[in-house]
Amino acid sequence: MVQHRPVSAAQRLLSLDIVLALLGLAGGLRVLYLAAPGPALPTEAATVAHAYALGNLTTFADAGGAGVSPFGWLQLAAATMVSDAFGRSATALAAVRETVLVAALVAAVLSWILARRLGLTRWAAAAAVLLVAASPLALGLQRLVVVEHLAAAWALGALALITRRRARIRHDIAASACLLAAVLTSPLALFFLPAAGWLLVRRAPVRAALVVVLLNLGLGIAFGPAAGVLRPHLAAATPPTVTDWAALDPAWVVLSVLGLVVAPAVKAVRPLAATGLLLAATLLVPGVPATAVLALLVPVTPLLLAGIAQATARHRVPGGLESKPASALPRAADTAARLASTKDTNHGPRTGARHSRRIVVGAAAVVAALAVSWSSGYPGLHPSVARGGTLAAARDWLHANASGSRLLVDDAAWAELANSGWPTGMLAPPAACSVACPPAEWAVFGSGETALRTHYPALDGAFAGAGPTAVFGAGDTRVTVWRLGLPPADPAAPPEAPARAHAGAALAASARVSPSPAAAAVLRDGCADPRLISTIAALAAIQPVGIAAFPEVAGEDAAGQPRRRVLLTGGEDGTTAFYTGQRDLFRPASVVRTADGVLVTYPLFAPPGLLPLTR
Numbered sequence: 272m273v274q275h276r277p278v279s280a281a282q283r284l285l286s287l288d289i290v291l292a293l294l295g296l297a298g299g300l301r302v303l304y305l306a307a308p309g310p311a312l313p314t315e316a317a318t319v320a321h322a323y324a325l326g327n328l329t330t331f332a333d334a335g336g337a338g339v340s341p342f343g344w345l346q347l348a349a350a351t352m353v354s355d356a357f358g359r360s361a362t363a364l365a366a367v368r369e370t371v372l373v374a375a376l377v378a379a380v381l382s383w384i385l386a387r388r389l390g391l392t393r394w395a396a397a398a399a400v401l402l403v404a405a406s407p408l409a410l411g412l413q414r415l416v417v418v419e420h421l422a423a424a425w426a427l428g429a430l431a432l433i434t435r436r437r438a439r440i441r442h443d444i445a446a447s448a449c450l451l452a453a454v455l456t457s458p459l460a461l462f463f464l465p466a467a468g469w470l471l472v473r474r475a476p477v478r479a480a481l482v483v484v485l486l487n488l489g490l491g492i493a494f495g496p497a498a499g500v501l502r503p504h505l506a507a508a509t510p511p512t513v514t515d516w517a518a519l520d521p522a523w524v525v526l527s528v529l530g531l532v533v534a535p536a537v538k539a540v541r542p543l544a545a546t547g548l549l550l551a552a553t554l555l556v557p558g559v560p561a562t563a564v565l566a567l568l569v570p571v572t573p574l575l576l577a578g579i580a581q582a583t584a585r586h587r588v589p590g591g592l593e594s595k596p597a598s599a600l601p602r603a604a605d606t607a608a609r610l611a612s613t614k615d616t617n618h619g620p621r622t623g624a625r626h627s628r629r630i631v632v633g634a635a636a637v638v639a640a641l642a643v644s645w646s647s648g649y650p651g652l653h654p655s656v657a658r659g660g661t662l663a664a665a666r667d668w669l670h671a672n673a674s675g676s677r678l679l680v681d682d683a684a685w686a687e688l689a690n691s692g693w694p695t696g697m698l699a700p701p702a703a704c705s706v707a708c709p710p711a712e713w714a715v716f717g718s719g720e721t722a723l724r725t726h727y728p729a730l731d732g733a734f735a736g737a738g739p740t741a742v743f744g745a746g747d748t749r750v751t752v753w754r755l756g757l758p759p760a761d762p763a764a765p766p767e768a769p770a771r772a773h774a775g776a777a778l779a780a781s782a783r784v785s786p787s788p789a790a791a792a793v794l795r796d797g798c799a800d801p802r803l804i805s806t807i808a809a810l811a812a813i814q815p816v817g818i819a820a821f822p823e824v825a826g827e828d829a830a831g832q833p834r835r836r837v838l839l840t841g842g843e844d845g846t847t848a849f850y851t852g853q854r855d856l857f858r859p860a861s862v863v864r865t866a867d868g869v870l871v872t873y874p875l876f877a878p879p880g881l882l883p884l885t886r
Contacts, residue, residue, distance in 0.1 A: 282393075289397050290383055297379050297404035301372045304410050306365065307652045308660070308748055310511040310519075312562055313719060314338065315416045316683030319367045320700075322347035322416075323357065323686050329695045332702035333682050334723060338506030338560075342455040343418030346370075362663050363690040364683070367416045374420045375413040378570050379403060381427035388434035390539045391577055399577035407648030408520035409569050412562065418456050418503075419566035425453035426463040427570060430543075433470045433482075443471075443478050447485035455493055458503055459567055462549040469542035506560050513554055513561045519651050522644030526637065527568075530575035540578030547571045584630055661744030662687050665715055665752055668741050668826055669693075672875060679704070679714040679733060679755070681723060688715070704730040714753040718746065740875065741826030752826070754876075770882040771833065772797030774804050783811035785841075786818040793821045793834055800835040801881040802873050806857055807837070810849050817841040819868055835875070840868040856881070 317337030324331035326348035347370050351357055356366035379400050386396035403409050413420060429449035432442045450467060453460035464486075471479035493501040517524045531551055534544035550568045553559050666687050669678070677697045680688060685700050699709045704727040714737065716723065724731040736759060741752040775794030779786050784807065786794060793799050799821055810816050817840035824836060839846050846869045850862045860874045 286387075286393055289393065290380060290400075293383070293397065293400045293404055294376055294379060296401075298372070298376055300405065300410055301375060301414060304652050304654050305368055305372065305414055306660070307411070307414065307654055309653055310411055310415075310515055311747055312415050312417070312511065313509050314506045315364070316681070316686060318344065318347070318416045318418065319364050320682050320686040320689075322351060322367050323363055323689055324695075326352045326357070327689070327695075329689075331685065331695075332700060334701040334726070336507035336509065337682070338418075338563075339502070339504040340418040340456055341501055342452070342503065343421055343457065346421050346456070347416070347418075357690050362660065363686040364416070364662075366690070368414055371413065371416055371420050374424050378420070378424045378427055381424065381431050382570055382574060384431045385427060385434060386574055386577060388431065388436070389543075389574070389578070391574075391581055395577040395581045398580070399573040402523070402573040402576065403570060405645070406520050406523050406569075407645055407652055408516055408523050408565075410649075411519050411652050412516065412565055412569060415562065417562060417566050419459060419563045422453045422457035422460040423567050423570050425449045425456060426460050426567070429453065429467055430463070430470065433467055433474070438474070438478075440478070440481070443482050444485060447482045447489070450482075450486055451489040451493070454490065455501055455503060457563065457567070458505060459550070459553065459563060462553070462567070463546050465549065466542040466546040469545065473542070505563060508558050508560050511562060513565070516561070516565055519648040520644050522637075522640040523572075525640075526576055527572040530572050530579060533579050534575035537575075537578045537582045539582070540575050543571055543574055543578075547575055580634075583633075661748050661750045662717070664743045664825055665741065665750040666691050668743075668752060668824075669713070669715065673713050673752075676712040677710060679708060679711045679716075679730070681716045681719065683717055684715040684750070701727050701730055704733065708733040711755055713740075714755055716751055716753070718749050720751065739830040740832060741824075742829035743826045751830075767801070767879060767882070768797045770797075771799060771801055771804065774801070774808075774882045775799050778804055778808055778811075781808075781811055784816050784818065787820060790818040790820055790837075794818075798828075798834055799837075800833045800873055801877050802857055803835065803837050803871070805881055806850065806853065806871075807839075810839075810846065813849065814842045814845050816846075817868075822870070824872075832875070833877070835873040835877075837871050838865070838868045839871065843869050 314337040317333035318340075320331045320333065321337075321344040325344050347367055350370040350373070351366055354369065356369050357363060360366035360369065382403065383396050383400050386399050387393070391399070426449070429446045432438065432446035432449065435442050446467070450460075450464065453463060467482070468479060471482055531544065531547050534540050534547065537544075547568060550564055550571070553564050554561055662683055665684070669676075669688070670691065670693075675697070677699065678684075678688065678693075679699050679701075682700060685695075685698050688698055689695050699711055701723045703709055707729050711733065714734065724734065733755060734753065736757050737753040737755045738757050739751050740754045743750045743752075772795060775797055778784055779791040779794040794804070803821075807816055807818070819838040819840050821834035822836045822838060823834060824832075827835075843864060847862055847864060850859050850869070850871050853859060856878055859871050861870075861872045863870045863872075
């Protein structure tokens, strides 16, 4: 174990300044990319839903494949409750991502502490933390709600306690508790046990036995009598894959592979190299989620690289300074000085200069490679300042148009709607359709809808007679709101769109109606609600009508719904009285006086047959 010389107050302040600067960089970048839409993890939504359910003492059954981590969910739920993240954040996903961000910052501090206690210099430790703080791969990974980020913080905390100077029994007990917490959060944290054991044996073999006994006792209880409550299980292997992550930072990947190969030769970081190699080997095992493994590996490889760089810079000192105790450093330095002043034939100073130049050239090459890699990796994260997204838009639409209805929802929609106040008893996740779906009027599903309908045949049956009513986003971010239980269309009935187009064109050509060019296009294209066409024609018989626009209701155009809002100008008093006096089928959902005119909005789904048929 490395011995430490007394540290002055100035050195402590310098270390604190470095750590705070690195935390500022890491935190700022992670906040900036917190809402980045990709890479996306399908199982992230289920973890968010479990955290919300635990924090609000309700139940949730995910659609499967998200893994099981009761202790991890409990940590996320506790953190969001303490910080009131669900109440402050724009979405439920963003609320839990805040906790993951804090875990990433804690891991950065612990990485610094561990690096210093392993004998790395202040600047080597700073370089290790900087790699994690600024790498696009780490940024993209550490914004996802993955319980392995919590496990990494627990494991790093255990190693920092084990390497503590003049550690006492209470520190070893705390290290055992941290290791147990890491394993209960994710089974992959077991790969940190070789590093912990190695460091303990290197420091005090007797105390290593104490930690082993305590850890085995805890694991025996957690995986034995309490297995039904505490045992974690890994999530299914889903994209992003290792290749997807590597595309964000190829230089990081190459350096990490180099670090894993060379680090076993460096005494200071050899225990961590064992953990890194085991985690890297796990990436080759089919069925193991690559994202979870990388979440644990990302904090490890920078420490290996920093140890290698320090050992390379010092390898000319006999024995390697990275393995020398502090008390031997002055003697080694004196020996080196005497050798340098001796005139011999080995040209030591010239060799040392060439060695220094090679180190400088190598460091410059690494920095250049990282700069090139990061210049392509940062744009690949697609930074976004929008804190809502398509699911939040669907949530708002449902509150405006289907409040109080029973919904069939996927995991992501369950968490978002529950967090917005929708009664959880009115939300049926896909797991509720294992035998038969409960009655529902609406369904809200993202891009994974097809796979869920295939996995749950009862869910597929519930979509019989369904029609898309609102569509938000596209591709992987698409969210569709379906109306369930629509009556089957009459195959003998003519389509309504031509009737809307015919009547709309006649209305636009009327001398009593003055539509704007955009409003006229909506009428001629048959995109206006038939109730609006009929009532505007009736109003035009009373007074001249100006049509400023047919404002879109967000999401409905993409679902093929006609425009059911109109902004009318001129004669606002008469227009308001006309529409507020309508009854039955032609009664609007709202009539609002605005600075630009009268905004009339009709409810969804106009009855068929309101317009005369055209030939």
